[in-house]
Amino acid sequence: MTTFTTVPRQIEDALERCHGASRRDFLRTSGLLVVSFTAAALAPFEVEAAAQGAPGAGPYPLVDFRQLDSWIVIHEDSTATFYVGKTDGGQGTGTAFRQLMCDELDLAYDKSTLIMGRTDITVDQGGSGGSDALQVDAWPARRVAAEARRVLLELAAARFGVPAGELSVREGVITVSADPSKRVTYGELIGGRRFNVALTGQNIDATTGVAKLKPVQELKITGQRLHRYDIPAKVDGSLKWASGAKVPGMVHARNVRPPVAGATLVSIDESSVKGLPGFIRVVSRGNYVAVVCEREEQAIRAAQQLKVQWQKPATPPFPGSDNLYSYIRNATPTSSSKPDIVGNPDAAFAGAATVIESEYEHPFQGHTAIGPAHAMADPSNGQMTIWSNDMKSYGLRLGVAKFLDMPVDRVRVIWMEGPQLYGRTAADDAGFEAAFLAREIGRPVRVQWMRHEETAWDTKGPAYAFKLRGGLDAQGNVVALEYHGRAVDHNHLGYNEPDTVLIAQLMGIRPAAPATGGAVAPSEMYAVPNRRRVADVVSLPLVWESPLRTGNLRDPNGPQVHFASESFIDELAAAAKADPVAFRLKLLTAETRDDSAFRRARSIAALKAAAELYGWDPRPSPKPIGTGALLTGRGVAYCYRNQTIVVEIAEVEVNRETGHVWVKRLVCAHDCGLVVNPEGLERVLEGNMLYGLSRALHEEVRFDTEKVTSVDWTTHPTLTHLDAPAKIDIVLVNGDPDAKRPDLPHYGAGEAACRPTAAAVANAIFDATGVRLRRVPFRDARVLAALKAARV
Amino acid sequence: MSITLRVNGNTRTVDVDPSTPLLYILRNDLGLEGPRFGCGLGQCGACTVIINGAAVRSCVTPCSAVKGEITTLEGLSKDGVLHPIQQAWIDEQVPQCGYCQNGQMLTAKVLLDRNPNPSDADIRKFMAGTLCRCMTYYRIQAAIRRAATAMKTADTASNEGVVA
Numbered sequence: 001m002t003t004f005t006t007v008p009r010q011i012e013d014a015l016e017r018c019h020g021a022s023r024r025d026f027l028r029t030s031g032l033l034v035v036s037f038t039a040a041a042l043a044p045f046e047v048e049a050a051a052q053g054a055p056g057a058g059p060y061p062l063v064d065f066r067q068l069d070s071w072i073v074i075h076e077d078s079t080a081t082f083y084v085g086k087t088d089g090g091q092g093t094g095t096a097f098r099q100l101m102c103d104e105l106d107l108a109y110d111k112s113t114l115i116m117g118r119t120d121i122t123v124d125q126g127g128s129g130g131s132d133a134l135q136v137d138a139w140p141a142r143r144v145a146a147e148a149r150r151v152l153l154e155l156a157a158a159r160f161g162v163p164a165g166e167l168s169v170r171e172g173v174i175t176v177s178a179d180p181s182k183r184v185t186y187g188e189l190i191g192g193r194r195f196n197v198a199l200t201g202q203n204i205d206a207t208t209g210v211a212k213l214k215p216v217q218e219l220k221i222t223g224q225r226l227h228r229y230d231i232p233a234k235v236d237g238s239l240k241w242a243s244g245a246k247v248p249g250m251v252h253a254r255n256v257r258p259p260v261a262g263a264t265l266v267s268i269d270e271s272s273v274k275g276l277p278g279f280i281r282v283v284s285r286g287n288y289v290a291v292v293c294e295r296e297e298q299a300i301r302a303a304q305q306l307k308v309q310w311q312k313p314a315t316p317p318f319p320g321s322d323n324l325y326s327y328i329r330n331a332t333p334t335s336s337s338k339p340d341i342v343g344n345p346d347a348a349f350a351g352a353a354t355v356i357e358s359e360y361e362h363p364f365q366g367h368t369a370i371g372p373a374h375a376m377a378d379p380s381n382g383q384m385t386i387w388s389n390d391m392k393s394y395g396l397r398l399g400v401a402k403f404l405d406m407p408v409d410r411v412r413v414i415w416m417e418g419p420q421l422y423g424r425t426a427a428d429d430a431g432f433e434a435a436f437l438a439r440e441i442g443r444p445v446r447v448q449w450m451r452h453e454e455t456a457w458d459t460k461g462p463a464y465a466f467k468l469r470g471g472l473d474a475q476g477n478v479v480a481l482e483y484h485g486r487a488v489d490h491n492h493l494g495y496n497e498p499d500t501v502l503i504a505q506l507m508g509i510r511p512a513a514p515a516t517g518g519a520v521a522p523s524e525m526y527a528v529p530n531r532r533r534v535a536d537v538v539s540l541p542l543v544w545e546s547p548l549r550t551g552n553l554r555d556p557n558g559p560q561v562h563f564a565s566e567s568f569i570d571e572l573a574a575a576a577k578a579d580p581v582a583f584r585l586k587l588l589t590a591e592t593r594d595d596s597a598f599r600r601a602r603s604i605a606a607l608k609a610a611a612e613l614y615g616w617d618p619r620p621s622p623k624p625i626g627t628g629a630l631l632t633g634r635g636v637a638y639c640y641r642n643q644t645i646v647v648e649i650a651e652v653e654v655n656r657e658t659g660h661v662w663v664k665r666l667v668c669a670h671d672c673g674l675v676v677n678p679e680g681l682e683r684v685l686e687g688n689m690l691y692g693l694s695r696a697l698h699e700e701v702r703f704d705t706e707k708v709t710s711v712d713w714t715t716h717p718t719l720t721h722l723d724a725p726a727k728i729d730i731v732l733v734n735g736d737p738d739a740k741r742p743d744l745p746h747y748g749a750g751e752a753a754c755r756p757t758a759a760a761v762a763n764a765i766f767d768a769t770g771v772r773l774r775r776v777p778f779r780d781a782r783v784l785a786a787l788k789a790a791r792v
Numbered sequence: 793m794s795i796t797l798r799v800n801g802n803t804r805t806v807d808v809d810p811s812t813p814l815l816y817i818l819r820n821d822l823g824l825e826g827p828r829f830g831c832g833l834g835q836c837g838a839c840t841v842i843i844n845g846a847a848v849r850s851c852v853t854p855c856s857a858v859k860g861e862i863t864t865l866e867g868l869s870k871d872g873v874l875h876p877i878q879q880a881w882i883d884e885q886v887p888q889c890g891y892c893q894n895g896q897m898l899t900a901k902v903l904l905d906r907n908p909n910p911s912d913a914d915i916r917k918f919m920a921g922t923l924c925r926c927m928t929y930y931r932i933q934a935a936i937r938r939a940a941t942a943m944k945t946a947d948t949a950s951n952e953g954v955v956a
Contacts, residue, residue, distance in 0.1 A: 231885060240825070295816070300832070352855060370891050450832060690928075690929060691925075713831060722917070726912070
């Protein structure tokens, strides 16, 4: 029989280290879990117990974040385990948390371990999202670590009979400053026992003890290029992933999706699969259909073979990719933002020496994770345990409880690592499907989406059409700027909503109204005296049960909006015959009456740093067009995301005979405040810039009037090894006007770097060829057609 | 039917339909989770294993067609020592989510076994069909160059120990 491993190694280790009892037992006996338990309800290793269907496992209430013991356990050997409510999509969040918490606790980094995102044993920090792990959630983590250090000093002070102020602490050892022979370790003080210290804070983000944080200058582990702790197990094959979660009796499910978007199920011919080996059941409700079999390959075959009759919708669900942008422009908005007006743009345009107007277009793009969505759910004991890589494990728990009408403390989510959790992925949908099917079948069920489902049906970043207008005076100054963005984002999905996840939609469940969605305006600090910004949302004909459903995709709206806005700034620079870097610097340093100096100063610092690192020589674009087959050029783009500033410079090689674009060099200047781990950050930026490049060069989810036709890696190309730049250079900037401030914040870094990439590349293509590309992606055929049209 | 496979030095027998793709047997019957499901179409490389010195896509390989020793990611290290490719992946801190890296490392191993001195163009071309959606390509290529150097150094060192 196969052996079953259900939790990551580091969690198993931590559970075992927890005094031979489980983490939840530890919390229970500490009185931190507010529900009452009978002795019989306590299982020594509840993970294995639940996996084996042991009676009495659970319930699984949330952990009380206002108790120090919920965050930190000190073991007898003076090591520590940290419990945080974030998840890590492979961007080093966990490593960064350990660095910060060890610094505040005064413990060596390698004496710590960290558990993330498991709803029954870690505090609810909401999982991941919005690049807020360091920007928001690391603060309570730092404060509780500082509080633990304070309590340990108090304990030592009592032991030695001296005031805490007369003690020194270094790497988990406290000594009496005046007599270093008097020493005690953290483990000797509290190892294996509870702090029993209450914390305060209106919400988890505000959680705090009474200890003060260390000034940045005293942080020693923070700022080091430490290797990520999760990488060795990813490299040697020992990591246990959500995709591999198994329990005895588990069966396999595959979904059967409507072949035409919006189709209605008429009938299922179950005899088409009934005789297949391993067949268990067809489950259907409304338009949701799945097949469950004993083995995985059996479920795949049964799903392919199942005969289902569908009724097409009366009207075509989509306009078709080729008509998308005219559809967007002609559609009546479902909602519009209130125009954001500065100065008097109409008068400024009327008085401008030059007025330029351009339209930009950006397609739907998807997560299209390398591993399609999956989850496993175990319904044993009238409870529900879900193994998932969903980045918002706490939300999945709550959503499933509502969806299945179960008490929320009967549901838990064991977060494990998985492919690419960068936003509202289909991991949400798969988690609900697994839980639903597990309850229907009465056995643990693993759901795995197939490639065509992932590419066609995962949530999409909205398509956009833009109109931009700019006015220059006779000296080439920008006197007016107008932005009009229009996004196909009606019914934008939230995370783990029991009335909008795909299975709910297909079952006919609906919220009172579709979400409004949103189109956004660019994030830059240009001082332009007269501006108008308008954003509309439109809807496709099919609102519900649509594969073209929108949700948060890494840096929601960012790549689309800044492709348009930062390309257009380049158009204005070219019209003014100005160097693109100098033109932007002038816009950033122009006089302004607002209070934006802080972000503006940091924007200027990043722009200068990028230009210096690249070796930028000032001149207008385009450069004189070359004569050979390969034309080269460089382009810059800048923007911010929350407080994180990013400037990128792309150097391209355009093949005028094939239209092929190779970005041979990328330069990035990035300011996210205090850098916790420079190497980890650089890797995130490298990957994220290339992610932006993939979206710029290749990615477009295409569809006809009935269905999405992008269903695999042939019909939905992505960046490959062939596209990798020869060189990537990164400079981490601290452009804070008070750069040495002791409370220098740590801002987010997971998303900003994909934001300006498409514009930097488009601007470089313009520099090389004089041709302006205004529609993403820049696939060879489209570039070649544009070059030919311009006779380049 | 009964299928016998040689995997990472062990012989394993499973009773399955002979058309079952190798991937599901490795993962579900033999507990080897190095190979991953990515597309089921042989397009992405996440499921790669090495058979007879070739990088094979286990998601489209029927188990009955397998005629050689199978090496999975779990079989890459020897006697607890990481393969130079694995070490280079750690030294360069390659993975983000890490899901595709099984295919990246095993494909790189086949490349370096065949061509110990690959040019940058050789690396790009050989690796082109192995996809990464966290886009770690730049760092993977750096790690392959690093591993190539390490493997050459190791070869030189072992040759030096040989008495003619």
